[in-house]
Amino acid sequence: MAAMNNVSDLKPFKSMWKVRVKIIRLWKQYSTASGETIEMVFVDFRGDKIHGTVKKDEVGQFVHVLQQGQTKVLFLLKFFLFY
Template sequence: MSTNKSVSLLKAVKPYKQGWRIQVRLIHSWRQKTIYGGDSLEMIFADVTGDKIHCSCKRTYIQRTQCDLRLGEWHMIDVFSLSNATGQYRTTNHTYNQIST
């Protein structure tokens, strides 16, 4: 049985569906520590069309993610969830934020 999933563009991903597969390039990353959220790894990804999305990595996955993702390299990501991008500080124009799990 084939398990090939088609690759979606960032503008197509929506939170109502699971199982998206995206091909993105890491263009920026930083560590962030907040009082209410703790330590997190924040990243900006871009797809082949230039659309960008902000991604937050949970504390338990920071070490593995930092080792696997290199700046400027292309990556296939298929395990993530989306949430609405709200608030005063938005790093991209994308409607949603990606949360790596």
């Protein structure tokens, strides 16, 4: 099993991450360009925060398992850096 990473460790050049985070903010968003998405703000145990998105094609799979205030271990296959 992969070691746990911190939010501050995340880099876009690596393709597999395992992070334990709390969902501190969660909302659904709709736009004509991207459809319905689930938007979240996560925080790790060190207090580092990061934004995450569930794309429209996967909303149905995750809408009932993600709740604000929950702590989750996430396995991330891709990480994109936006400025």
